[in-house]
Amino acid sequence: MSADRGPERQQQERRERGLVLGAMHFYPGGEHATSWxxxxxQPERYLDVDYYADFARTAERGGFATIFLADELYVWDRFASGVEHVVNVRTEPFTLLGALSQLTERIGLAATVSTTYHEPYHVARKLASLDFLSQGRAAWNLVTSAADEEARNFGAGTHLAHADRYRRAGEFVQVVRGLWDSWDDDAFTYDKGSGFFARAEKLHVLGHHGEFFDVRGPLNIARPPQGHPVLFQAGASPAGRALAAANADAVFTPWEHDLGAAQRLYADYAARTSAAGRDPRELLVLPALSPVLGRTPAEAVEKLELIESLTPDRVALDLLSHHLEVDLSDRPLDEPFTHDFSGGTNQVQSLYATVQELVGEGRRTLRDVYRTLLRRRFLPGTPAQVADHMQERFTRGAADGFMLAFSSLPEGIEEFVDTVVPELRRRGVYRGEYRGETLRENLGLDVPSSRWTQVSA
Amino acid sequence: MSADRGPERQQQERRERGLVLGAMHFYPGGEHATSWxxxxxQPERYLDVDYYADFARTAERGGFATIFLADELYVWDRFASGVEHVVNVRTEPFTLLGALSQLTERIGLAATVSTTYHEPYHVARKLASLDFLSQGRAAWNLVTSAADEEARNFGAGTHLAHADRYRRAGEFVQVVRGLWDSWDDDAFTYDKGSGFFARAEKLHVLGHHGEFFDVRGPLNIARPPQGHPVLFQAGASPAGRALAAANADAVFTPWEHDLGAAQRLYADYAARTSAAGRDPRELLVLPALSPVLGRTPAEAVEKLELIESLTPDRVALDLLSHHLEVDLSDRPLDEPFTHDFSGGTNQVQSLYATVQELVGEGRRTLRDVYRTLLRRRFLPGTPAQVADHMQERFTRGAADGFMLAFSSLPEGIEEFVDTVVPELRRRGVYRGEYRGETLRENLGLDVPSSRWTQVSA
Structure with a gap:
């Protein structure tokens, strides 16, 4: 964005853009391991393209900026309950987004990319290709992979140390962006008469030699329609926040129950983005939000209780065992529970910290820790209550929008679009329609200049 | 295929299936570096999904079994002429095939996969996903990468030695196929009542530890509709032929001008397939064929001369320099040319052998070598002449069908479907319609059993 925009102009732009909404899923059935x-x-449809097309089209009907398909690179078979009760099959997201690019018109198409187990040349090509196929709607959510199960599918015994995987991620982004700048926008002349397809002086060799990657380039595809496809990031540890502040276009943050905590998190991202030399408005802060809708507050709470009741004890225990990297299966569920957290974790640090906070000084039972962990992720309420919450977070400096992770699919997104979206539009905090052609335009973000182009004032 | 089919039954099945046709392109404009x-x-459409959808739909209208998108992982910038005169931009083929899966109904969707610079876990997922998206139409053409430019995009200085890359390719296929067998077909119960999504005893851990790969598995997607997506292979060196004989469902062979040579090549594949313990009918032999169609023989030859005339001398020389790994740019084009072939090559061995044969004892000029190399790849003729050729090769044991690499696109495939296809159908050697739902069915190939399933007699 140009440097001459003052804070007032920025606030006005933000109001004009309104809430930015995305629709995601990690499990195809919704935001809990046993939502299916x-x-x-509709678990029998989880490998059916129409299931995902329905999801994307419903999100598009609601004017969502993007869908986002979360991903992992393994079967969670650390415990038998994972195989038996949890959905472990998923479509490779970029192949699926290729299909969805032809079944949707306006919505952004985002998926997870592990920077730990991919090569930047492949990723740069794939995203540039998706950006052409979708005419400027491609995005990626950069993650670092944190499960040993993934490492073992790629020739390693254990996953990379936390600090190493974030350094690798930062370098990965630089390489991918450098590759996208390989060809100037005016490199191609297609001149049949002279025989010049392209001009050699408008092709740039990256020549990257770094700690993790040696990539010469150039990339064998033109610069994408968006310049650089949109970069999302979701790491919540200090290293993850720093990576987002330096590089991302939007960050998916954990949802904070407490408004003050959400405001502090929002301010922290703004400060880090400024410290990284960027305008804080260049990084959209989108908390994850999992509404559980009911016609009455009581009905919403009943739905949440149903989700909880459908989780076998064994799955709940094994999920906690996974986060803590110990086997809890012989521990009684209904006695106070303690754990030694001094060793830390090399898995997802932010999740570990949340569990540590819940376990606290050992006054909760295992069942209580698990239930609280589950319930914390959901916001039960009527459409008006959920809209209240979203409006408050947006107007009081705690969110630029939300990444909606519905508790149940497909009905969760259909209900939301039919009930909460009209409410938000009535209140004037959400446009619910597309302003531009590309995802960048719909997010209010500029097309980045090529590193080889003189930046104009 | 079951073991009780005798040779007569096999010949009858082959006649009933008729010619198997595929439509490919390496350059999006057609089968020559300057066909654009x-x-x-239509060079301005080369990053436009509709361009490829038109290609696939025309092939589908002609009843082709498959399209095939060839691929490379670099910009050919070894010489400036490559950047300036040759098409160096292409869409990442699997993202594109994801899109095309929704824009076509019956045709197979195949693309190149380099086993040198990919990880088998990613490739197994991508192909399984494409097989679900297309309801059983996915295929891959396994290649080994042979250009240093590719190595430098993936952290290496030079490409792997020929023997190493073929050993890696063989192991790659075993790992991918093993991953596809991770879940039994009846593993998924989706039982909401009991909470069992899948049965743990129907999930298999691959646990592969080999020379090039350590891959534990299991794969996080169900067994594909085709069991194993169709495997094509095109290597023509002895190592390439051995790999195809042991593993492939179809092989793309170089086109031989001479019928006897084509018959010998066909017989060689049959013998190698038998020696590998397979029924030779399990490997379809599909020579590449590049027809140049004219209403008269003279018009076809004129078209071929036009293709030749549009190749700048500099491109011709640089292509030969590439194949021979020397810089020929200061050599006179019109004086007899010699080269020391004693060092061999670590690039494409079959192409190197062809150039060696052409250069022979040094009586040809450089221009003559290049032109002969170019002309050898094309078959100019009227639709009836081209049909004659195809019919003869099919009925006289030299081909099961053809992988058509049109000299110019899009018109080459449109002309072929409008003129040669009806001619072949009239003659009863080509059905021109789909017999089955999946690519395997349309190729007359059985679904492979899982390695975990007892094979029934």
């Missing part, structure tokens, strides 16, 4: 058991779930 | 200069070429 809910009455409206 | 031809009058009907």
């Amino acid at each position: 058991r809910l009455p409206g779930a | 200069r031809l009058p009907g070429a």
Whole structure:
């Protein structure tokens, strides 16, 4: 963005853009490991392109800026309960987004990319290709992989140390962006008469030699329609926040129950982005939000209780065992629980910290820790209550929008679009329609200049 | 295929299936580095999904079993002429095939996979996903990468030695196929009542530890609709032929001008397939064929001369320099040419052997070598002449079908479907319609059993 925009102009732009909404899923049935058991779930459709097309088209009907398909590179078979009760099959997201690019018109198409187990040349090509196929709607959510199960599918015994995987991620982004700048926008002349397809002086060799990657380039595809496809990031540890502040276009943050905590997190990202030499408005802060809608507050709470009741004890225990990297299966569920957290974790640090906070000084039972962990992720309420919450977070400096992770699919997104979206539009905090052609335009973000182009004032 | 089919039954099945046709391109404008200069070429559409959808739909209209998108992982910038005159931009083929899976109905969707610079876990997922998206139409053409430019995009200085890359390719296929067998077909119960999504005893850990790969598995997607997506292979060196004989469902062979040579090549594949313990009918032999169609023989030859005339001398020389790994740019084009072939090559061995044969004892000029190399790849003729050729090769044991690499696109495939296809159908050697739902069915190939399933008699 140009440097001459003052804070007032920025606030005005933000109001004009309104809330930015995305629709995601990690599990195809919704935001819990056993959401596939809910009455409206359609587990037999989880490898069916129409299931995902329905999801994307519903999000598009609601004017969402983007869908986002979370991803992992393994079967969670650390415990038998994972194989038996949890959805472990998923479509490779970029192949799927290629298909969805032809089944949607306006919505952004985002998926997870592990920077730990991919090569930047492949990723740069794939994203540039998706950006052409979708005419400027491609995005990626950069993650670092943190499960030993993934390492073992790629020739390693254990996953990379936390600090190493974030350094690798930072270098990965630089290489991918450098590759996208290989060809100037006016490199191609297609001149049949002279025989010049392209001009050699408008092709640039990256020549990257770094700690993790040696990549010469150039990339064998033109600069994408968006310049650089949109970069999302979701790491919540200090290293993750720093990576987002330096590089990302939007960050998916954990949802904070408490408004003050959400405001502090928002301010922290703004400060880090400024410290990284960027305008804080260049990084959208989008908390994850999992609404559980009911016609009455009581009905919403009942739905949440149903989700909880459909989780076998064994799955709950094994999920906690996974986060803590110990086997809790012989521990009684209903006695106070303690754990030694002094060793830390090399898995997801922010999740570990949340569990540590819940376990606290050992006054909760295992069942209580697990239930609280589950319930904390969801916001039960009526459409008006959920809209209240979103409006407050947006107007009081705690969110630029939300990444919606519905508790049950497909019905969760259909209900939301039919009930909460009209409410938000009535209140004037959400446009619910597309302003531009590309995802960048719909997010209010400029097209980045090529590193080889003189930046104009 | 079951073991009780005798040779007569096999011949009958082959006649009933008729010619198997595929439509490929390496360069999006057609089968020559400068085909984009031809009058009907549309170079400004080469990153446009509709361009490829038109290609696939025309092939589908002609009843082709498959399209095939060839691929490379670099910009050919070894010489400036490559950047300036040759098409160096292409869409990442699997993202594109994801899109095309929704824009086509019946045709197979195949693309090149380099086993040198990919990880088998990613490739197994991508192909399984494409097989689900297309309802059983996915295929891959396994290649080993042979250009130093590619190595330098993936952290290496030079490409792997020929023997190493073929050993890696063989192991790659075993790992990918093993991953596809991770889940039994009846593993998924989706039982909301009991909470069992899948049965743990129907999930298999691959646990592969080999020379090039350590891959534990399991794969996080169900067994594909085709069991194993169709495997094509095109290596023509002895190592390439051995790999195809042991593993492939179809092999793309170089086109031989001479019928006897084509019959010998066909017989060689049959013998190698038998020696590998397989029924020779399990490996379809599909020579590459590049027809140049004219209403009269003279018009076809004129078209071929036009292709030749649109190749700048500099490009011709640089292509030969590339194959021979020397810089020929200061050599006179019109004086007899010699080269010391004693060192061999670590690039494409079959192509090197062809150049060696052409250069022979040094009586040809450089220009003559290049032109002969170019002309050898094309079959100019009327639709009836081209049909004659195809019919003869099919009925006289030299081909099961053809991988058509049109000299100019899009017009080459349109002309072929409009003129040669009806001619072949009239003659009863080509059905021109789909017999089955999946690519395997349309190729007359059985679904492979899982390695974990007892094979029934």
